[in-house]
Amino acid sequence: MNPRTLFSFGVLFFATIQYVFAIGGIDTPPPPSAPSDITFAQPKEVRLENGLRVIVAERPGLPLLAAELLVRTGAEIDPDGLAGAASMTGSLLTEGTEKMSATQIAVAIESLGGAINSGARWDASSATVVVMSDKAEAALSILSDVVLHPAFKQEEIDRLKKQTLDSLRVVMQQPGALARYVTDRVVFGSSEYGHAAGGTTESVQAIQRDDLVKIYKTYYTPENATLILAGDVTLEQGKKYAQQFFGDWKAEPSASKGPPRPNTAEWKPENVVVDMPEAGQASVTVAKPAIKRDSPDYYAGLVTNAALGTGFVSRLNHEIRIKRGLSYGARSALDSRRDGGSFFASAQTKNESASEVAALLQSELKRLGTEPVQGEELKSRQAVLTGGYARNLETNRGLVAQIASLVTYGRPLDTVNKFIPTINAITAADVSAFAAKHLATPPSLVIVGKAPDFLEALKKDFPTVRVIPHADLDLNRVDLTKAK
Amino acid sequence: MKFLFAAALFCFSFSPALFSAEDPAPSRVVSVPPLPFKHVTLPNGLQVYTVEDHKSPTVAVQVWYHVGSKDDPEGRSGFAHMFEHMMFKGNERLTSEMFDNLTENIGGQNNAYTADDVTVYHEVVPSNYLNPILWAEAERMSGLTLNDQNFASERDVVKEEYRQRILANPYGEFYLDIDRQSFAAHPYKRPGIGSIEELEASKLPEVRAFHATFYRPDNATLIVVGDFKQEELDGWIKKYFGAIPKPAGKIPRVTVKEPPRKQDELKTSYSAKAPLPAIALTYLLPSVRSKDAPALSLAEEILAGGASSRLYQALVYEQQIAQAVSCSADLRADLGLLVFRMVLASGKPVAEAKKSLADQIENVIKKGVTEAELDKAKSRFLTSKLLERETSSGKASALGEAAVMYGDAARVNTDLAKVQAVTTSQIKDVLNRYITGKKKVVIEYLPESMKSPAKETSEKKS
Numbered sequence: 001m002n003p004r005t006l007f008s009f010g011v012l013f014f015a016t017i018q019y020v021f022a023i024g025g026i027d028t029p030p031p032p033s034a035p036s037d038i039t040f041a042q043p044k045e046v047r048l049e050n051g052l053r054v055i056v057a058e059r060p061g062l063p064l065l066a067a068e069l070l071v072r073t074g075a076e077i078d079p080d081g082l083a084g085a086a087s088m089t090g091s092l093l094t095e096g097t098e099k100m101s102a103t104q105i106a107v108a109i110e111s112l113g114g115a116i117n118s119g120a121r122w123d124a125s126s127a128t129v130v131v132m133s134d135k136a137e138a139a140l141s142i143l144s145d146v147v148l149h150p151a152f153k154q155e156e157i158d159r160l161k162k163q164t165l166d167s168l169r170v171v172m173q174q175p176g177a178l179a180r181y182v183t184d185r186v187v188f189g190s191s192e193y194g195h196a197a198g199g200t201t202e203s204v205q206a207i208q209r210d211d212l213v214k215i216y217k218t219y220y221t222p223e224n225a226t227l228i229l230a231g232d233v234t235l236e237q238g239k240k241y242a243q244q245f246f247g248d249w250k251a252e253p254s255a256s257k258g259p260p261r262p263n264t265a266e267w268k269p270e271n272v273v274v275d276m277p278e279a280g281q282a283s284v285t286v287a288k289p290a291i292k293r294d295s296p297d298y299y300a301g302l303v304t305n306a307a308l309g310t311g312f313v314s315r316l317n318h319e320i321r322i323k324r325g326l327s328y329g330a331r332s333a334l335d336s337r338r339d340g341g342s343f344f345a346s347a348q349t350k351n352e353s354a355s356e357v358a359a360l361l362q363s364e365l366k367r368l369g370t371e372p373v374q375g376e377e378l379k380s381r382q383a384v385l386t387g388g389y390a391r392n393l394e395t396n397r398g399l400v401a402q403i404a405s406l407v408t409y410g411r412p413l414d415t416v417n418k419f420i421p422t423i424n425a426i427t428a429a430d431v432s433a434f435a436a437k438h439l440a441t442p443p444s445l446v447i448v449g450k451a452p453d454f455l456e457a458l459k460k461d462f463p464t465v466r467v468i469p470h471a472d473l474d475l476n477r478v479d480l481t482k483a484k
Numbered sequence: 485m486k487f488l489f490a491a492a493l494f495c496f497s498f499s500p501a502l503f504s505a506e507d508p509a510p511s512r513v514v515s516v517p518p519l520p521f522k523h524v525t526l527p528n529g530l531q532v533y534t535v536e537d538h539k540s541p542t543v544a545v546q547v548w549y550h551v552g553s554k555d556d557p558e559g560r561s562g563f564a565h566m567f568e569h570m571m572f573k574g575n576e577r578l579t580s581e582m583f584d585n586l587t588e589n590i591g592g593q594n595n596a597y598t599a600d601d602v603t604v605y606h607e608v609v610p611s612n613y614l615n616p617i618l619w620a621e622a623e624r625m626s627g628l629t630l631n632d633q634n635f636a637s638e639r640d641v642v643k644e645e646y647r648q649r650i651l652a653n654p655y656g657e658f659y660l661d662i663d664r665q666s667f668a669a670h671p672y673k674r675p676g677i678g679s680i681e682e683l684e685a686s687k688l689p690e691v692r693a694f695h696a697t698f699y700r701p702d703n704a705t706l707i708v709v710g711d712f713k714q715e716e717l718d719g720w721i722k723k724y725f726g727a728i729p730k731p732a733g734k735i736p737r738v739t740v741k742e743p744p745r746k747q748d749e750l751k752t753s754y755s756a757k758a759p760l761p762a763i764a765l766t767y768l769l770p771s772v773r774s775k776d777a778p779a780l781s782l783a784e785e786i787l788a789g790g791a792s793s794r795l796y797q798a799l800v801y802e803q804q805i806a807q808a809v810s811c812s813a814d815l816r817a818d819l820g821l822l823v824f825r826m827v828l829a830s831g832k833p834v835a836e837a838k839k840s841l842a843d844q845i846e847n848v849i850k851k852g853v854t855e856a857e858l859d860k861a862k863s864r865f866l867t868s869k870l871l872e873r874e875t876s877s878g879k880a881s882a883l884g885e886a887a888v889m890y891g892d893a894a895r896v897n898t899d900l901a902k903v904q905a906v907t908t909s910q911i912k913d914v915l916n917r918y919i920t921g922k923k924k925v926v927i928e929y930l931p932e933s934m935k936s937p938a939k940e941t942s943e944k945k946s
Contacts, residue, residue: 024727
């Protein structure tokens, strides 16, 4: 017998009774009680003689330790035509040292129950381990070996190149992932952040061992690095570990990446469509250059962004998801880096509604300047930021990541406990000022999707659109189009 | 009057959890602190599990409903999941955005997920908001007020979720194929995310009926972990959840039995989006409540957990035949699936990849695993459990899984010792039990260019 017949719709519909009582006899939510304050373990620091900065956040409780060896240089130093070189340098750390093969490293760390990861992002490279604290010495010894003595074996370079090329083939078929690459180019142009941090098909093939060794020798120095430990560890122990495992790291002349490489042309907004005929959805983004991480406007920018596109109640999700059902989720981000930054808003939607979503993203960005974020809305957006911050810092990994970000951008360590009061001190006027100063002029538009489904409608709101066929897209070039 | 219960009727039956040595600790003791939970059953049937923990001023609240995608009505795959979205639309008192006001807007978070067997609503809030969030969860358990407008717009959101997860993902259809092709009769074969057509076909009265059928206190489990005072919490639970009447009538359950497989099967499909071929190989497994579960989860870890695992080392690292490989012992309430999955490296023949995977499986079945491999798997497993317990929400999830999926909340503490006690011969035994002589289903998901040999040749030339 088919069990489905047990609950055929007809029967159930008539059986449905809407309950009429109020839960607990009350019609509105009961009020909250008094809030508690949150304080995080204040990170402490020492410096080794070779210049290595060591930061320890003592958090006893669970027998766990998270560690990160951070290098304050990342994908922004990729040489011309070699996009992905810094990322590959970072990834290769765990793929073999002078003493251990890639397999031996994996077996060693995983036998401890831990995991090791390495790589590069914008402005930083890192190697991280998470392990039970009684295994700290063994794990830190592996971390030290991969950072101090990587082998950069040709065989491993070839293997990583093949894997990277295959993953790029998959990325190129995803409208959302591809849109992020295109957006970086549209916002940052020829500047140091305009290329693909993970590399392109052409650049990955062009990278040679010497390029990687040169990046390693130049930037992986104790002066340019920081060891961060959080969890079941004391400052005294942390210092001992640092000396034991990183004390022999030889100081080199301090590396400097030189002045930032600015965009060669003055930025102006443009509307770019990448036509991907088999796209199952369109990815729509509006974006423009924004502030650096050390800008005094940074915290006002975070609150502005939270109002626009963080969470279900943000303006974007209210208009795009809740009111119109146009997307599973819209979001915005303030992506502030050492020498530049971007502000973007994006959503994925069915191809036919791409132009409607593009117009909504643009009008919501504009509305930040005309309808102030104030009163309850401001309060709620501050809570989104402070609550999310506190949840991220609940884990040792999260705390290490937050400290790593402060170190990357040269911010003081007491920011860990100042974030919440600083966000809470932002006023409606601060947000309005941020919007007026940084978001008033039109953004660029990037859509990756099936162009024939939306192009005609799009041209009504955006008359000037550059359409790039997927097959002609070239992320290596500032104009994004393959040379004819 | 009906929500005023006499104290005597409101019978809290505390059953203190057992942590002590059921199994003697094996060779190496790794200390995962036990979760000291309390359990009560309300007169209306609601199961309540709580853990008081003042590590941070937040509290995690989860409501697990014992209904999932396997309960999707006929011709309505994706319904349980779409219903989950409708639970955020509220009722006359709990207005549409109020749930977010009580979570996101005060620095908390809320979300939900629908699995094959359960639908879980979860929140983390600053602890001073525990009282209102309990009220809100009880409100939506008591009933929803929906209209054509909020139903239609939320259904559109779910359709976009389908497009984002399945259509915009080069391997989205492949993931759906695995269940679709692996089960012959059990509703696990139907995609939990549904299809555009069946989502379109659903109607508002069906949503109301689904709530009345499944969203009742005797079909739910409430978990609260974090910063609260037990007495105060018990009072709120009694006041809000205790007020919900227990409906008459039985809750319908899936009774379909998956038949044993009679033959090996090969299912091949083609995709215009997939740049590289993907292959899955599946065998049927027992229920999540099987005594083989601990050995199966360690076998999965040995085969494909981490870069030192067998399949990663052989197929990705040494032979470079796969771009990615995974193995999961996907255990569900009624039965499970052992799934091997790989995305091939470019230029590698599908037949060769299948042969390499088969060789690896044959090798482990015949020769078993080493003590070192088993120790490594146990360490990784225990570390992951410890990491899960860094947060209140992680603890709540672990407790919910034990209470609802395993049917025994105490297993949140006792399973760790069970895993520690697994031997190499048990690993070999379980793999043999579910693979040797059993029928397999192979799912191939290939780039469209592989459809016609002529086209493939011409592409190679260009």
